[in-house]
Amino acid sequence: AQSVAQPEDQVNVAEGNPLTVKCTYSVSGNPYLFWYVQYPNRGLQFLLKYITGDNLVKGSYGFEAEFNKSQTSFHLKKPSALVSDSALYFCAVRGSDNFNKFYFGSGTKLNVKP
């Protein structure tokens, strides 16, 4: 079985401060991991993915994520948050039972305050 956990329903951060949105995963074999963002009344948008290679993955809008195999984590980070980053963030993992399926976490609401 495979799953993704996002332990925080909500993260609050002040504009200009660094942000971290946490994600842990459970999957057999080498994980394919993803982050998506959802703005109100919009579909989910791809931010970045980890398949292999460097543990630090850079993505869209200045976001990056750090893959940690020993801790089975894939935390999303940004050095300096913007108010416009306020949105719902989802971590996802590709299935090990079926490589064509993707499993999503429950989401973390990021609030960036001016």
Place this chain on the structure above:
Amino acid sequence: DTGVSQNPRHKITKRGQNVTFRCDPISEHNRLYWYRQTLGQGPEFLTYFQNEAQLEKSRLLSDRFSAERPKGSFSTLEIQRTEQGDSAMYLCASSLGGTGRVGANVLTFGAGSRLTVL
């Protein structure tokens, strides 16, 4: 190509009625997915297609749900005899298949079709 398009964006129906949602994927994407999202939850997998073939259906998809993708282009998701528990956002996504191709495994989502069953 303007991305993944879903229609209608909102549907309000009475319990027991049938509803149908349409998804137009990115034209060169051979994989198409349907997910369901309820408030406070992440998307839950319902089914997916490789071209016109429906390759897997979730146990969440009861017999009242049916999805088609004729000719491997657009897809429809029909819910028969709707129940209040069917109220949710129905998301469609498409992607390229394969592993070595740029963009493979990355889902492009539509804005969703919100269903409210009264």
